[in-house]
Amino acid sequence: MRRLANRRLAEECYLDQPVGGPVLCVIPRLGHHRRFASVTVRYGSVDNRFVPPGSAAPVEVPAGIAHFLEHKLFEDEAGNVFDRFAALGASANAYTSHTHTSYHFTTTGDFPAAYALLLEFVQRPYFTPETVKKEQGIIEQEIKMYLDDPQWRVYQNLLEALFQEYPVRLDIAGTVESVRRIRVEDLYLCYRAFYRPAQTVVCVSGDVDPEEMARLTSRLMPPGAGEAEVRRLYPEEPPGVAFPxxxxxxxxxxxxxxxxxxxxxxxxxxxxxxxxxxxxxxxxxxxxxxxxxxxxxxxxxxxxxxxxxxxxxxxxxxxxxxxxxxxxxxxxxxxxxxxxxxxxxxxxxxxxxxxxxxxxxxxxxxxxxxxxxxxxxxxxxxxxxxxxxxxxxxxxxxxxxxxxxxxxxxxxxxxxxxxxxxxxxxxxxxx
Amino acid sequence: MTRMPNGIVLYHYPTTQFKTVTMMLCLHQRLGDDAARTAVLPFLLRRGCRGFPSLRDLARRLEELYGAALEPGVWKLGERQVAVWELELAEERFVPDPGDLLGQGMELLRQLLTEPATQDGAFRADYLAGERENLIRRVQSLANDKRAYAIFRLGEEMCRVEAFARHQYGRVEELAALEPHELWGYYQHILRENPLDLFVVGGGEPEDLARRARTVLDFPRTGGVTLGTTPLGNAPAAPREVVEEQQVHQAKLCLGFRTATTYADPAYTALAVANGILGAFPHSKLFREVRERASLAYYANSRLEPTKGLLIVSAGINAADYPRSREIILQQLAAVQAGDFTGEELENTRRAMERGILASEDVPEQKIRDAVVGLVNGRLEGVAERLARLRDVTAEQVVEASRRIRLDTVYLLTGKGVA
Known part of the structure; x- marks a missing residue:
């Protein structure tokens, strides 16, 4: 691992970047009670047009799908992943931004077990028509909550006014209508295109041993074989704003x-x-x-x-x-x-x-x-x-x-x- | 804990865990007819003092002190109101040329409190007018945040004959009536008489810090006033229902319960566990049943107001789903009261609460706030004691505490003419 340090900040961290694997950053925090880990995937709401790996044809998927995927990864055949974190004394959450999706947990209990769960569940997609339908109801409520939030509205409207083409102008969660169009196949398509070890950043901070974390990580999220990469298609943004x-x-x-x-x-x-x-x-x-x-x-x-x-x-x-x-x-x-x-x-x-x-x-x-x-x-x-x-x-x-x-x-x-x-x-x- | 000669009590938590020192001065008052007068003080005093007479002078001073952050605030803990001045400074060991950074920060706090900018022997009328208007707008702008608005309205309806109904900033008409001379007299009185605490997280050796605090904050006080505890109220014989209409996309449903148990009560920890099983976490019954099973809401949770002894459930739903959501929520509480929860639910909740207690040790503001809640309720405990209480709670105690919970008021903010 490579150690980076800064004297003025009295900070250090340890980096590991195996070929084809995730980047791992460990920030030691001796004496802290809480330990934290996150998995961040370079996939956000702006990535809705792309050429899937191994394909030649560009696809466009409904707005809000990165966020929908983030919700849905928390459920698999065995049920709700939140419950498994809770059983380990950990609290998990996630967010989707315009550029990335991040899953994280904090715990004061069994860190290695919760860390293993985090790295496993983000690598185990499970989508069925029933679970997708159920999530549409939940996300519809999330979208409506934001429609009543003036802070969010004024921000979203500003992005729509500033950008003519660039998809940062689309709401991260999509619309009630676009979310209703999301199907199981879309989710698998996006998951397979973007959720790859080489597109992932893993961060750990707290009272942990960096070398041990590197060993754990390479076992839990081994490097992918030299597969083709997804090609992200972003439109050219012309100069000037969309609306003043x-x-x-x-x-x-x-x-x-x-x-x-x-x-x-x-x-x-x-x-x-x-x-x-x-x-x-x-x-x-x-x-x-x-x-x-x-x-x-x-x-x-x-x-x-x-x-x-x-x-x-x-x-x-x-x-x-x-x-x-x-x-x-x-x-x-x-x-x-x-x-x-x-x-x-x-x-x-x-x-x-x-x-x-x-x-x-x-x-x-x-x-x-x-x-x-x-x-x-x-x-x-x-x-x-x-x-x-x-x-x-x-x-x-x-x-x-x-x-x-x-x-x-x-x-x-x-x-x-x-x-x-x-x-x-x-x-x-x-x- | 050190009581200084002038009655200021210093609570110091020495640690090298952080890169900054957090200091909070907390001036206590009963929540009541003086609410607006107390609430305006942290903001008004932040407008300027003798050495730094304007907002801009003060902002420059803070930038010179390595981007020190000064945050005025007002807390409502049950029927206690706390005026708060928070100053966060870089720890001296992290800046190139610190001088006496901590002492300078403390001195700034002293000046803010004891040498406010004045005019004709009272607060500056223009500063007061500005801060009065700001707080009026803050109270009115509660309507901008529908979730917080619904929770506030529920408390207001539930406690309409109790002091708790007041907003932490007071009522609009009370704010509008603030006047510089009268407020000056009020401030001089409570600064002299009411409990004043200084909390410090970080900041070096305890003896050295206590000495510095004693030297700098040595202004004359008597500290004679003792403030009582918050009375519990009773639920009505039959629950009330309040429905309000606005043009919203999402309806907000809030259920307010009386728990008959405050933080001061030994049964409080069992109640907090009951609340955890019911709705405080993603593994709780409300999240699982209202969101994951019935797909009715994005958020559905419960929280306790520890000092007033209230439990509040809050969910964002489609208006048409109101009866069904209400029914499912009440079923979940009934399940807890019937002891219908698994050992796993109990243990998951215990672990989540343990994490919460430990995690707040890692956040200076949270650590201080927890301590103030303990202090206001006459039960200031350390982490070890709180964890021990939590470990000892049994399923029977959880059921017993939950059976004291009574529905008081159901509040619904619902849409009109919006799909």
Whole structure:
């Protein structure tokens, strides 16, 4: 195994990457009660068009299938996998994002047994027409829950406004209609195409022995024979946004406003991607972060509160800066934010704010290693984008004001901008 | 635990497990007519103090302290309200040039509490106006989160003649009536008289930390007020049903029960196990029956309010499935009460709860919050004691505790005109 360490963070991890097998990352956390493991598959909601391994014909599957698969893996001939984790004193869960699907558990009990169960169940698909039908009912309720959630709606609407073609514009769970179209054969097709050891990242953190974990992992998830790989088909995303504005009325009390700037330069991995991500995040912090003049003015005028945020989403094939939150006056807030960014474009980035912001991101980096689960998650997300676990601080040190200014003129541009607003449908009831 | 001369009680959990130190100052009050006055304080004091008079000055100071995080908060634990100031700082050993980072952080907390930004001998009117409006919006925006809204409405209906009905931020009209001079007097009073605790996780040697706390937080107090415990209420002879309509896609069903058992009661652990078998986990009856077998819901679970002694079941369903969902939920509780659960269900629940207790040791905020729940209920126990109690619970005790559970109110938030 290869040991990676970082003195400043007082962190270390052990990596193993057998040919054709999963990448294993072990983050030792001596003295912690809880042990955590995750299996992350490079397969998300954007992977709905592909050429299956060994085939020549492209296929398109119903939206939401990666998420459906994630639900369904928790059931096999013997029943519900949650019960087996529970019997081992472990608690399991999973999530599906646009780019990946992740299964994880935490335990304070028998770790090797729960680890074996995790690696086994993700390799054992079992789908029948009855179990698929049952899951359609459950996922329909999940989709409806999100339809009533203004935070999710305003975000989803923004992605639909920003992207013209790229499937990040499709809801991760799909729609009630697309989910009803999913059949057993689709699930097996997608499972066989994407769930392969070589497409998998395994993370373990807690009080464990790295070498022992490597031995266990190679036994439980042996490398696949040199099979053909799936070919993922992503559409070309044209420049410019799909719609400059999306509005939705909901039975809520408080409006929500998000502004999004679509990333124009995509396709990079590793250091350039990390550099872009940090420069943009730091830029957003200096413009609208807690210590910025704009934040305090908007806060003092009652247009925003603690729930306001600004962050950069930096994936390989798509990206966006997203800022906003709940506000009593979405139109005025939109105007203020547009004006504030335009003013920054002519004034440039304040050097002192840049230095303070960099210090803050250093503290954030430290904090992110507090939770073993967050550290493991960060490793997985970084790995899939070609970024090492400790590259962050060095990349941060290497940044200069000019990097931020470059992002300001290249990325935070009016022609990349879309606005999403959720407004109350009816006046809030007096309570 | 160290009681300082001015009555502040320091609870220190030394550990090197984390890269940051977490400090929380907790000011206690009864949940009642003063709710809005107490609730605004953490937010108002975060607006500025003598040394850092504006939000921006404070934000800059926090960035200088290596991205220290200051989080104001308000907790409602039964009928106790707790105003919380949380400061999370990098542990000194992880930053290149720490100086006295911990002492500076503590000093910042002292300034926030004892030297708020003032105007005419009271709180600044503009700061108060802003924070008052923020909290009014936060109370109203409960309607944005339908799941939380339904749970709150259930508690409000169930406890409509009890203090527990209040939102942790108080009522809108109480917030709207806040006034700088009157609030200043109130604050000076409770800062002097009410229980004030400092919790610290990490932060080096206990003696050194206690000395620093004593030196920095030495402002005069009497700490004379003792706050009582939360009274249990009674379920009505026949359960009430409350139905509310909004244009939602998914109906939210909440069932509120009285358990006649609070955290202070020795039978509480058995009740918590009963709740675990019923609905707290993915192996519980509610998840298995309502979601996995009947395919009625994405989420269906139960939770306890330990200080008021309530059990609340919550599920998101199609409106048309209301009668069937309600019936299945009540059947699951009846099964627990009849002792109709396997040894495996009991042991799985015991293991899951054990994991929960141990896991909260790994999360400083959770560890502190657990301690405050214990403190408020007069039963502050360490992990070992809590685990021992859990190990000793028998199936008979679970059944006995569950038989005290009575349905009080059923609340349904349902759609109109939406498929």
């Amino acid at each position: 504005r999306r509005e939705e009325a909901m039975p809520v009390a408080e409006p929500v406003l998000y502004l999004g700037f679509k990333e124009g330069s995509t396709g990079e991995r590793g250091e350039p991607l990390l550099r872009r991500e940090l420069a943009t995040q730091l830029l957003l912090d200096t413009l609208v972060g807690r210590a910025s003049p704009l934040f305090s003015r908007l806060y003092e005028e009652g247009l925003i509160d603690d729930r306001f945020g600004a962050s950069y989403l930096g994936e390989v094939f798509y990206g966006a800066s997203i800022l906003g939150g709940e506000t009593p006056q979405p139109d005025r807030l939109e105007e203020e934010l547009r004006r504030g960014i335009a003013a920054a474009r002519s004034a440039g980035v304040d050097r002192a704010a840049f230095e303070r912001g960099r210090r803050k991101l250093t503290g954030d980096a430290l904090r992110s290693f507090n939770s073993p689960q967050a550290a493991a998650r960060a490793f997985g997300s970084g790995y899939l984008r070609g970024i090492g676990p400790y590259d962050y601080l060095e990349a941060l040190d290497a940044l200069g004001v000019e990097d931020l200014e470059k992002r300001l003129t290249e990325h935070l541009r009016e022609d990349n901008l879309a606005v999403s607003v959720v407004r109350p449908r009816e006046p809030a009831k007096d309570r």
